[in-house]
Amino acid sequence: MKIFNYAEVLETISPARALSLLTSALTSGVEPAEDPARSITAVPAGQILSMPAAIPGWAGVKIIGLAPGNTDLPRIDGTYVLFDGQTLQLQAMIDGVAITNIRTPAVSALAASKLLAPGAVDKLVVFGTGPQGVGHARALADLREVRECVLVGRDHTKAEAAVAELAQMGITARVGAQDDARDADVIVCATSAGSALFEAADVRDDVCVLAIGSHETDRREVPAELMGRSLVVVEDVATALREAGDVVMAIEDGALAESDLRTLKDLVLGEVEVDYTKPRVFKGTGMSWEDLAVAVGMMSKE
Structure with missing residues (x-):
């Protein structure tokens, strides 16, 4: 399993590459209408969001915490968990805020x-x-x-x-x-x-x-x-x-x-x-x- 921090994500995925990845997904048959709905769970400090998805060869879920009351700490934090699409074996954990800030x-x-x-x-x-x-x-x-x-x-x-x-x-x-x-x-x-x-x-x-x-x-x-x-x-x-x-x-x-x-x-x-x-x-x-x-x-x- 690989682990990627915030800086590594930004170094690897440029705006142009992110745009290319999204374009390729849409032109290769990904149907946004089939995307699972975002799950939002209220907790005392704010919300926890869960966003699962599957595309050919891969599956994953982003889990994000939203704490509106945070001042010294970030308001948003989380991680992305990436699985192999066929076996659902864990492949990577990626900084979820970096993924959001790029995509x-x-x-x-x-x-x-x-x-x-x-x-x-x-x-x-x-x-x-x-x-x-x-x-x-x-x-x-x-x-x-x-x-x-x-x-x-x-x-x-x-x-x-x-x-x-x-x-x-x-x-x-x-x-x-x-x-x-x-x-x-x-x-x-x-x-x-x-x-x-x-x-x-x-x-x-x-x-x-x-x-x-x-x-x-x-x-x-x-x-x-x-x-x-x-x-x-x-x-x-x-x-x-x-x-x-x-x-x-x-x-x-x-x-x-x-x-x-x-x-x-x-x-x-x-x-x-x-x-x-x-x-x-x-x-x-x-x-x-x-x-x-x-x-x-x-x-x-x-």
Whole structure:
């Protein structure tokens, strides 16, 4: 059995490799609709999440602890347990936070690879200055030339630290404010917000939004009006209706219909027509097959 820590995962799986692993999974027949539902168990300190999956040759489960009250300790911790798909013999234990921090931006980048118009990204605005905000800035910079990168967060000190972290990766960014979204052509929403981060009227008509902040039905980052006039892509329709507050609340508000939703797999396979002159929104909640596809990459350096 192999054991991989956080640093080893980040050294082995680059944003480009993670995107390739996810693409290969979808094009080789993985059906996100067959993914087991995420199990969420309430415990006194917060929640324990269990996310099992199987793809050809492999099976695994990510176990994550969420402790909202943690201050000096991380809010999220966990591990990924990887099994041989035929014998279910244990093959590896992998840092679960690293898997999450790599796969989530990679899934967004996979959607963005199809949802973004050709050419450079003139202005990228990222709401959220934690690992997912930084990870998305890195993944998008790996995918396209980003001419201006802006990070927006509630805590200026944390935002400055995130900018410094990106600088160490060779990515130039600056701390911004909410109104930076007005002329952004790509907006990433990677926060714990419970209400929309901006007004629909305050963003460009051709904006691309990547929203990944929560997997709870009573929280949203994107206004219903924008959802209603956008091409909305989700990882899986049933999963989105079960976990994606941006989708569920927009439907409840009458701005969006279930029939409007398109899936990531159909987008990757070229079965979704993309109009780059209108808003495009990818709403991700995170799925088990994605974790497994990335975890398998740790078993080979290729």
